Amino acid sequence: MKTIMNFSMTEKQKMIQRITREFSEEFIVPIAEESDKNSQLDIKILNLMKKMNFFGLCIPKEFGGAGLHDDTVSFCIIVEEIAKIDASYALTPGVHCSVVARPIYIYGTEEQRRKFLIPLVKGDKIGAFALTEANAGSDVASIETNAVIDGDEWVLNGNKIFITNGGIAKTIIVLAKTGEKGKRKFHTLFIVDADTPGFSVGVKEDKLGVRASNTTELVFQDMRIPHENILGEVGNGLKIALEILNFGRIIVAAQCVGLGQGAMESAIKYANEREQFGSNIGRFQGIQWRIADMGCAVESARLLTQKAAHMCDNNMDYSLMASMAKLVASEVAMKVAHDAVQIHGGYGLMKAYPVERYFRDAKMAEIYEGTSEIQRMVIAKQLLKKFV
Numbered sequence: 001m002k003t004i005m006n007f008s009m010t011e012k013q014k015m016i017q018r019i020t021r022e023f024s025e026e027f028i029v030p031i032a033e034e035s036d037k038n039s040q041l042d043i044k045i046l047n048l049m050k051k052m053n054f055f056g057l058c059i060p061k062e063f064g065g066a067g068l069h070d071d072t073v074s075f076c077i078i079v080e081e082i083a084k085i086d087a088s089y090a091l092t093p094g095v096h097c098s099v100v101a102r103p104i105y106i107y108g109t110e111e112q113r114r115k116f117l118i119p120l121v122k123g124d125k126i127g128a129f130a131l132t133e134a135n136a137g138s139d140v141a142s143i144e145t146n147a148v149i150d151g152d153e154w155v156l157n158g159n160k161i162f163i164t165n166g167g168i169a170k171t172i173i174v175l176a177k178t179g180e181k182g183k184r185k186f187h188t189l190f191i192v193d194a195d196t197p198g199f200s201v202g203v204k205e206d207k208l209g210v211r212a213s214n215t216t217e218l219v220f221q222d223m224r225i226p227h228e229n230i231l232g233e234v235g236n237g238l239k240i241a242l243e244i245l246n247f248g249r250i251i252v253a254a255q256c257v258g259l260g261q262g263a264m265e266s267a268i269k270y271a272n273e274r275e276q277f278g279s280n281i282g283r284f285q286g287i288q289w290r291i292a293d294m295g296c297a298v299e300s301a302r303l304l305t306q307k308a309a310h311m312c313d314n315n316m317d318y319s320l321m322a323s324m325a326k327l328v329a330s331e332v333a334m335k336v337a338h339d340a341v342q343i344h345g346g347y348g349l350m351k352a353y354p355v356e357r358y359f360r361d362a363k364m365a366e367i368y369e370g371t372s373e374i375q376r377m378v379i380a381k382q383l384l385k386k387f388v
């Protein structure tokens with residue numbers, strides 16, 4: 001009997017995986033530790049990533065992209081392979097492509113696509129997506145950044161915090177409040193060019209993990225934004241922002257699968273080498289059970305992630321699956337990184353082994369693009385509606 005589910009990678013996907021793996025091992029492995037120590041992305045790697053078209057992954061070839069706009073599964077494979085070595089280097093193009101370039105391609109006008117997409121795809125301009133504020137994190141609707149219309153321009157004022165790529169971005173999608181009626185607030189998304197007067201980069205965060213990834217505050221002071229830079233329509237910014245996050249969650253999940261896989265492989269290698277009581281520690285059942293659990297967890301997270309990607313590519317409603325994938329994969333990454341450190345014993349706390357970095361990097365994913373608590377809320381809400 002023929003089955004209708006296909007868990008195999010296509011030849012093209014296998015090639016994409018092999019090329020990204022070779023790239024990551026050759027170029028990212030040697031600088032990962034230094035980038036983490038200096039809290040700085042290596043410009044040489046970003047330039048190489050440009051050549052690999054990693055900044056145009058989910059954009060059609062007609063705009064110079066890699067043409068994976070309908071192949072999110074391959075996008076995930078690429079992100080996974082980079083994150084297996086270093087989550088910061090996966091996060092940079094991951095955010096740029098999934099929550100900046102893609103939304104401009106999907107929701108942008110022809111003029112916005114022509115103006116903003118091509119430099120983004122080439123990696124000549126890096127993108128950032130700015131929602132979070134000091135008093136508005138999970139509760140995005142309570143943002144205070146606001147834009148007021150003045151002729152055919154909008155005047156933007158406010159502060160955003162914790163913005164990935166903030167200090168290196170030249171094209172930023174910003175959510176602002178553009179009106180209020182009683183208790184109801186209206187929000188709009190703006191495409192902001194960082195060269196516009198009134199823009200500045202504030203504090204660069206000194207983080208626990210994903211230290212090389214650039215995370216900053218952004219300040220908008222009386223910035224004049226042309227009306228044609230509105231992404232979508234006036235008043236529907238929050239709705240689009242949430243749709244953007246839905247897709248972004250699949251890519252965060254792929255990062256977590258990669259990180260989990262990397263941590264697990266490091267632990268297995270160590271368990272095969274480290275000797276105690278006259279034998280490799282991998283021969284002890286206590287270690288074996290941990291490794292078995294790691295393998296099951298990473299594979300489960302990968303399946304959920306690829307299912308969400310597959311649903312997206314087939315125009316199915318993937319929001320529930322994206323939240324499930326993000327929730328499970330981020331918690332798997334954290335648990336597997338924890339177990340990988342445990343298998344390394346004291347050496348797991350030392351910079352000489354990458355599991356120390358994996359452990360710190362894993363924490364990020366349980367928080368950004370919607371915390372685990374928010375994912376559980378989203379999932380429960382949908383399930384409660386589904387089975388009335």
Ligand SMILES: Cc1cc2nc3c(=O)[nH]c(=O)nc-3n(C[C@H](O)[C@H](O)[C@H](O)COP(=O)(O)OP(=O)(O)OC[C@H]3O[C@@H](n4cnc5c(N)ncnc54)[C@H](O)[C@@H]3O)c2cc1C
Pocket residue numbers: 095129130131132136137138139161162163164165210215364367368369370371372373374377
């Ligand atoms: C490394 C990093 C990169 C980031 N990148 C970006 C970016 O590029 N763009 C951007 O806009 N933001 C970014 N963020 C911000 C991130 O999205 C927020 O930190 C996140 O949404 C949580 O908001 P908060 O930090 O204000 O926490 P809060 O919302 O204050 O939450 C605090 C705690 O309360 C819990 N909580 C809140 N509400 C509820 C509830 N209703 N029920 C149960 N528990 C609840 C939360 O889950 C959390 O545990 C980034 C954050 C980090 C750490």
